[in-house]
Amino acid sequence: MRATLDHIALAIVLGWMGFALAGLVAGPALASIAGGMVSALVLVLQRSTPVAGAMALLSPLGVMLPALALRDVSAAWGLPVLPFGTVEISVFLAAYAAFLASAMGLLPVDLYRLGYAPRPVAAMVLIVCAYGLVAGSLFLPLVAVTGQVLWVAGLGSSNWFDHVLHAMLMPVAVVVLLMQVF
Amino acid sequence: MDLVPLAILALAALSLGLSAVAIRRDRPLCWRFAVPDPLPETGNGRFCTVLDHRPETGQAHAPAIVPREDGVSVLWFQGSAEAQPDVDIWGVDLRRQGDTWQASEPEPHLTRKGLGRALAPHQLVVTLGNTMSHDGTPGHLLATVVSVGGWAMAAIADVTMSRDGPVTASKLDLSPILNRSFLVKSPMLAYEDGSYALPAYFEMGPTFGALVRFDDAGRVRDRRWMRSRRAKVIQPMIVPLDAQRALAFLRDFDRSDALWLSRTEDGGQDWSAPEPTGHYNPSAPVAALSLGDGRLLMAANADPAAPDALILSVSDDEGTSWREIHRLTGPGALRYPMLRRVGGEIVLVHSTGGKHGVAAHVFDAAWVAAR
Numbered sequence: 203m204r205a206t207l208d209h210i211a212l213a214i215v216l217g218w219m220g221f222a223l224a225g226l227v228a229g230p231a232l233a234s235i236a237g238g239m240v241s242a243l244v245l246v247l248q249r250s251t252p253v254a255g256a257m258a259l260l261s262p263l264g265v266m267l268p269a270l271a272l273r274d275v276s277a278a279w280g281l282p283v284l285p286f287g288t289v290e291i292s293v294f295l296a297a298y299a300a301f302l303a304s305a306m307g308l309l310p311v312d313l314y315r316l317g318y319a320p321r322p323v324a325a326m327v328l329i330v331c332a333y334g335l336v337a338g339s340l341f342l343p344l345v346a347v348t349g350q351v352l353w354v355a356g357l358g359s360s361n362w363f364d365h366v367l368h369a370m371l372m373p374v375a376v377v378v379l380l381m382q383v384f
Numbered sequence: 385m386d387l388v389p390l391a392i393l394a395l396a397a398l399s400l401g402l403s404a405v406a407i408r409r410d411r412p413l414c415w416r417f418a419v420p421d422p423l424p425e426t427g428n429g430r431f432c433t434v435l436d437h438r439p440e441t442g443q444a445h446a447p448a449i450v451p452r453e454d455g456v457s458v459l460w461f462q463g464s465a466e467a468q469p470d471v472d473i474w475g476v477d478l479r480r481q482g483d484t485w486q487a488s489e490p491e492p493h494l495t496r497k498g499l500g501r502a503l504a505p506h507q508l509v510v511t512l513g514n515t516m517s518h519d520g521t522p523g524h525l526l527a528t529v530v531s532v533g534g535w536a537m538a539a540i541a542d543v544t545m546s547r548d549g550p551v552t553a554s555k556l557d558l559s560p561i562l563n564r565s566f567l568v569k570s571p572m573l574a575y576e577d578g579s580y581a582l583p584a585y586f587e588m589g590p591t592f593g594a595l596v597r598f599d600d601a602g603r604v605r606d607r608r609w610m611r612s613r614r615a616k617v618i619q620p621m622i623v624p625l626d627a628q629r630a631l632a633f634l635r636d637f638d639r640s641d642a643l644w645l646s647r648t649e650d651g652g653q654d655w656s657a658p659e660p661t662g663h664y665n666p667s668a669p670v671a672a673l674s675l676g677d678g679r680l681l682m683a684a685n686a687d688p689a690a691p692d693a694l695i696l697s698v699s700d701d702e703g704t705s706w707r708e709i710h711r712l713t714g715p716g717a718l719r720y721p722m723l724r725r726v727g728g729e730i731v732l733v734h735s736t737g738g739k740h741g742v743a744a745h746v747f748d749a750a751w752v753a754a755r
Contacts, residue, residue, distance in 0.1 A: 205505035255508050307592040308590055320410050328399060331395055332396075350399055350403075359557040361604070363560055364563070
């Protein structure tokens with residue numbers, strides 16, 4: 203089951219890359235077809251070297267990356283999507299950088315290990331829900347709780363952070379922030 | 385009324401239910417070491433070399449001891465050179481036959497291709513490194529796996545083995561950085577409740593030693609670390625002294641020429657900042673085990689005048705002082721020792737010829753006591 207979920211997530215993320223690249227020269231319809239074809243190829247060719255290599259590089263995919271990919275496709279199709287604000291992204295980048303630094307032993311606390319334990323995870327998910335309530339955004343609570351569902355079900359990583367964060371979020375957030383600022 | 389707040393409240397309610405399930409199911413970890421009984425000073429008092437494997441070409445390095453019902457297996461990585469894409473895990477079986485030990489022919493035990501097929505999700509395995517016995521789950525191995533890049537991009541895979549090779553495998557969830565940069569070197573530690581912990585280490589630029597705990601399902605449940613601002617400590621070799629206290633001997637990845645030591649007094653929950661011991665170490669891992677009653681046995685490259693020699697030392701005072709009891713020399717540098725108790729005997733393995741071979745020796749407490 204873990205493998206299936208990871209392959210679906212990889213198919214969505216790589217399909218989104220196909221969608222984004224095709225979107226540079228085509229409209230949402232054609233770009234979606236291109237992205238869909240990439241996703242289908244990823245699912246069909248699971249044991250091929252390129253897909254196995256991409257999986258080796260990106261696994262565990264978690265919920266956030268595919269959720270952001272689907273969100274972006276939805277926005278391109280004109281569905282109402284509440285964009286992340288500049289302050290929101292800046293705060294996320296600072297907090298995530300500190301989180302990664304702590305996991306590398308550069309800070310005195312190990313924040314990552316909180317993701318193994320049910321009580322801290324319970325508190326963190328509720329905080330995300332409260333933030334969503336204040337900001338009027340469903341996206342982050344949805345990702346946090348979906349990640350918790352998978353975590354409690356034992357599907358995927360035994361650390362909740364792996365379900366709701368991904369190292370690729372750092373470059374993605376930097377690019378989005380730069381696009382907003384400039 | 386806006387549906388978004390309602391949906392978020394519903395999600396929060398779902399989360400509360402999930403948290404209740406998770407908290408109720410969670411079993412607190414036992415933090416009391418299972419200290420082995422003192423090794424009885426019985427036996428024939430002999431020291432036997434039972435394996436001296438030197439491949440005609442390439443390297444064979446980092447042997448590990450895997451206990452089996454009828455003896456032990458010795459596993460190591462072998463290929464053209466360390467970290468190359470032709471490295472597989474090779475091994476031999478050592479069986480006692482009367483007064484002697486017999487070694488089977490060396491053969492591939494865990495291949496990159498086989499492990500890649502077994503990994504869930506399926507993914508590339510470029511090269512393999514240090515591989516240990518998963519003492520908490522018989523029939524499992526813990527392998528250092530590189531899918532992309534070098535050792536700093538390694539992960540630890542829990543591999544279910546059959547007679548024909550790996551059946552299933554998954555990487556331990558140890559790092560938010562693409563699950564990278566954790567490696568293994570030293571044997572696992574037993575706890576009083578029958579669970580085991582894995583000494584591991586992180587080496588992506590910053591380095592630290594770690595103690596990894598597992599839940600009942602064999603998934604990572606916690607990790608504690610041994611960090612130093614003064615040295616790049618890796619490859620913790622942990623020896624329990626009693627139920628609460630243990631020593632972690634650490635290699636400095638930089639060349640401080642010292643062996644470093646961290647201590648715990650609460651079963652491994654907290655570790656002191658590593659300090660240099662004053663004992664020479666040429667940035668090489670050490671092996672150690674408890675002989676019981678505060679006596680420790682160590683295999684280390686501990687002589688600055690002969691850094692390639694592997695020296696067996698005994699401490700009668702919980703590691704405060706050491707006396708040399710035996711010295712192994714050549715061919716070349718003897719490195720990467722591992723010690724394990726097997727029944728009433730002790731098995732020592734190490735690399736020979738500067739990563740170009742592996743050797744295994746068997747001796748008993750009577751041999752140690754006589755020296």
